[in-house]
Amino acid sequence: MSHTFYIAMSYAVSAIVILCLIAWTWLDGRARQKELAELEASGIRRRSAQAKGDAA
């Protein structure tokens, strides 16, 4: 195998792992935001948010 193969594989492996890491972190954040929005929509809020709402 040529040296180009080892260089290309190194950058490809790094790119795949980094892109998967970015995608996983981003999708995890979106899923949590969606869950929080659903809970909020069903009227379930954090106690601190409820206290603020009551004060207003």
Place this chain on the structure above:
Amino acid sequence: MTDSLAISKFSDLANPTRFLALAARILPWMAVITAILFAIGLYLSFTTEGDYQQGATVRIMYVHVPAAWLSMMCYTVMAVSAIGTLVWRHPLADVSHKAAAPLGAAFTLIALATGSLWGRPMWGTWWVWDARLTSVFVLFLMYLGLIALNRAMDDPSRAARVSAVLILVGFVNIPIIKFSVDWWNTLHQPASVIRMGGPTIDQEFLWPLLIMAIAFTMLFFTLHVMAMRNEIWRRRVAAQRRMAARLAGHVTGSEG
């Protein structure tokens, strides 16, 4: 006065709501800076001359070395967070080390894979069980163990305390990795950048390496802040679901 101001600012950050507000402000900037650094670093990595002995294979260094640095730096960040959990019970400390573990595992995997791909043409072998390679492999297993431990325990604060103790015990591996090339005979070369007497590496290779190292470091901190934010949201979802279950129980109880 200045000290109390600094402590006050630090303790302000301990509030998860303030951390979320700060994360929302700084994350876009961190992402842009990371992208610019990667663009410059990758451009330099592929436009500099090859090494007189290794040829173009030296370009593997620009991803291997930053990933290897980060594998150790991430564990150091986790160890500092573990002290925060055990000593100060800092609200964000356990969030920090739990969020950092998958990132550390990913960067260690990159270091191991690219090291193996560099070793094959340079050493004539994919892998040897020498001190440097074995200690980094142990670090990878430690990251996986910590991820599994955090996921196996339902109570996040209990999981955080157990993880914190294991992280601090496992920190002994970091100086072993760093000095393994000096203490034992290994195939791996000794330090050529961070060493007494300055770097021995040629300027031509040093600049792309430093820029790629800063880019990888910025990527780590960007992803770490994102992962910490996700973990805070995850805990809020769990707390709100518990509250909803309690409310449902009250309603059922009063009806009965």
